[in-house]
Amino acid sequence: MGGTTVRALDGVDIEIPEHTFTVVMGPSGSGKSSLLYLLGGLDRPTAGEIIVNGQRLDLMDENALALFRRKTMGFIFQSFNLVSSMSALENVAFPMQFAGITASQRNEKSKVLLTQVGLADRSDHKPSELSGGQQQRVAVARALINDPLLILADEPTGNLDSQSGTTVMQMLADLHKAGRTVLVVTHDARMTRFATHKIFLLDGRVVSEAEYQSAALQPLQP
Amino acid sequence: MKFFDLLRLVITNLNRRKARVGLTAIGVVIGTGAVVILVSLAIGLQMNANEQLYGIGDLSQIYVYPAYGGGGEVFISPRGGGGGGGGTQDIKLLTNSALQELGALPSVVAVIPREFLQANSVISYKKLQTYTGMFGVGTNDLADFGLKAEQGTTQLSRSTIVIGSRVAQNFMDFNLRPGQEPPPPPDLYDQQIQLTIFKYDDQGNEIRKNYSFRVAGVLSEAGSEADYSIYLPLEQVKVMNEWANNTRINYNKTGYNEVIVKVENPDKTLEVRDQIIALGFQANTMLDFVQGINNFYQILQVVLGGVGAIALLVAAIGIANTMAMSILERTREIGLMKAVGATNRDVLSLFLGEAAGIGFIGGLGGVLVGWLLGQMLNVVAIVYLAQQAAQQGGIPPSVAVYTPIWLPIFVLAFSTFIGMLSGLYPALRAATMIPVLALKYE
Numbered sequence A: 001m002g003g004t005t006v007r008a009l010d011g012v013d014i015e016i017p018e019h020t021f022t023v024v025m026g027p028s029g030s031g032k033s034s035l036l037y038l039l040g041g042l043d044r045p046t047a048g049e050i051i052v053n054g055q056r057l058d059l060m061d062e063n064a065l066a067l068f069r070r071k072t073m074g075f076i077f078q079s080f081n082l083v084s085s086m087s088a089l090e091n092v093a094f095p096m097q098f099a100g101i102t103a104s105q106r107n108e109k110s111k112v113l114l115t116q117v118g119l120a121d122r123s124d125h126k127p128s129e130l131s132g133g134q135q136q137r138v139a140v141a142r143a144l145i146n147d148p149l150l151i152l153a154d155e156p157t158g159n160l161d162s163q164s165g166t167t168v169m170q171m172l173a174d175l176h177k178a179g180r181t182v183l184v185v186t187h188d189a190r191m192t193r194f195a196t197h198k199i200f201l202l203d204g205r206v207v208s209e210a211e212y213q214s215a216a217l218q219p220l221q222p
Numbered sequence B: 001m002k003f004f005d006l007l008r009l010v011i012t013n014l015n016r017r018k019a020r021v022g023l024t025a026i027g028v029v030i031g032t033g034a035v036v037i038l039v040s041l042a043i044g045l046q047m048n049a050n051e052q053l054y055g056i057g058d059l060s061q062i063y064v065y066p067a068y069g070g071g072g073e074v075f076i077s078p079r080g081g082g083g084g085g086g087g088t089q090d091i092k093l094l095t096n097s098a099l100q101e102l103g104a105l106p107s108v109v110a111v112i113p114r115e116f117l118q119a120n121s122v123i124s125y126k127k128l129q130t131y132t133g134m135f136g137v138g139t140n141d142l143a144d145f146g147l148k149a150e151q152g153t154t155q156l157s158r159s160t161i162v163i164g165s166r167v168a169q170n171f172m173d174f175n176l177r178p179g180q181e182p183p184p185p186p187d188l189y190d191q192q193i194q195l196t197i198f199k200y201d202d203q204g205n206e207i208r209k210n211y212s213f214r215v216a217g218v219l220s221e222a223g224s225e226a227d228y229s230i231y232l233p234l235e236q237v238k239v240m241n242e243w244a245n246n247t248r249i250n251y252n253k254t255g256y257n258e259v260i261v262k263v264e265n266p267d268k269t270l271e272v273r274d275q276i277i278a279l280g281f282q283a284n285t286m287l288d289f290v291q292g293i294n295n296f297y298q299i300l301q302v303v304l305g306g307v308g309a310i311a312l313l314v315a316a317i318g319i320a321n322t323m324a325m326s327i328l329e330r331t332r333e334i335g336l337m338k339a340v341g342a343t344n345r346d347v348l349s350l351f352l353g354e355a356a357g358i359g360f361i362g363g364l365g366g367v368l369v370g371w372l373l374g375q376m377l378n379v380v381a382i383v384y385l386a387q388q389a390a391q392q393g394g395i396p397p398s399v400a401v402y403t404p405i406w407l408p409i410f411v412l413a414f415s416t417f418i419g420m421l422s423g424l425y426p427a428l429r430a431a432t433m434i435p436v437l438a439l440k441y442e
């Protein structure tokens, strides 16, 4: 709060080609999430242009943005964001309701996706009955339900043990191999091994890998 | 989003928070229950009143009186004016030609003049006497008034009379000493009854005239003045009135004092009443009276309904509060919904739906509770009122609290609407949340 203006992102000019696996690296507070939410049409820039698939997100109204998110985007969050009262299957199917797709079609497709993430036997389980890794896999399936052009993941492994984290990252890598465009935000350097493209952020600015590495090596300011 | 999916989601979400939804709905139950029972009570009272009134007079009868210009008479004319020529002709008498005029009106089935016996009179049967009113009617069959005979006939002829169902009970022994048991009411059918009428000459001497009539018929209970009346042919009463008042009556000149117009069914009564007034007569019907009473009960319904509605208002605040809390708790869920493509409208519909759902559930409970309480009250009240009626000789009520089918439907729709209305502000806030802020909310 207060009167200070924080520039979460400043002068960022990036292009993310189709069918790439982009990893956005940066320390906490560097603006990674802000970048992801702007790209996903969940937030609006105070200035500048965001073009996804030829569409100017910064010019769209709320309704158009909602439709854009529905058709083009699949989100994966650090804290999974599953609806606690719904089963795994219902959580996967959840986005399709807003698209007005019939219940039988929703069910069918959700089952296929749950099988794909290896949770076919857990489809009736509530999130509270699933491990973190399993929950995140449900979230991955949910992100895929509307066949998105772009998959955006905000620290998808942040709440997971390293083994589950690797499983999820592998899953995202497989999606990329299957032809999807994936963007993952993380501050975990191990994740870069899957990346075809890397973006480094420091204090809301895009920097080169070299600059990023040297900054990372510097001791913390007293 | 499809309506059915929305409905399912609303039900799922309400199911999720059973305790809170239930507690909030209890407020609505109380409010709607109060509306149901209070309005049912008002309706029951109205039906009761109408039941008591039923038979106060035949509702298909119109009582027509001559109109004496713009003088002191109250001239009710909804049509106003009274048409051309009415201005100069001040008095509109009920002459025979006027009767024909009335008879020519559509839907009129009978036009019957009626005259009171205007004389001091005593009616006696053996040791018993009564002062019941006597009517001369311009028909020879009382069936024209819709009256039926319990014993004998409804036909009138010279030297016979037809009496109302309660006339016999009004015959009393005036020589009875206090404490003495009154005799049971006599069975007057086919008995001779003596009528004595009095007048006084210039010196103040009483002059009597005696008549003897055979009771040719006793009418069935009509619940109206007919029960207490004695009917004679009009000519007979005319002769008596002429004698008692030392006048000659020419109905073609003076007109009748009262004419009863009977229409084919009560639906036409007001229409014909208005037409009669437009002809320049005075006319009224028991329907006016009944309508006045109905208006009163309709106001009572609104007032009592309003009292219940205040309780509902309190419940509405409860719904608003519950929804506001629920939206705060589910902020991240709202963010998620938006992230996966829910429009603001979807979010608004969902939360309005949930609020309306609470209103609906509460309304359902309230309708049920109100109806059940009403039925219980009915059982108790009917017993009590029947005792009262037995003591006071009225008609026992068949209903005390009555819930017509439209009431639960209306109350249910209303409580659902109130729920939705109370959820409007929280739902609007949910719908307009910025997705990214909602997702980050802790």
Ligand SMILES: Nc1ncnc2c1ncn2[C@@H]1O[C@H](COP(=O)(O)OP(=O)(O)O)[C@@H](O)[C@H]1O
Pocket: A006, A007, A008, A026, A027, A028, A029, A030, A031, A032, A033, A034, A035, B437
């Ligand atoms: N809603 C907000 N209001 C104000 N400042 C914010 C808000 N969200 C993020 N910030 C700030 O913007 C900067 C970038 O935040 P964020 O994109 O969440 O960083 P990261 O995801 O890299 O940790 C931080 O300084 C953060 O404090």
Ligand SMILES: [Mg+2]
Pocket: A032, A033, A034, A154
């Ligand atoms: Mg972040």
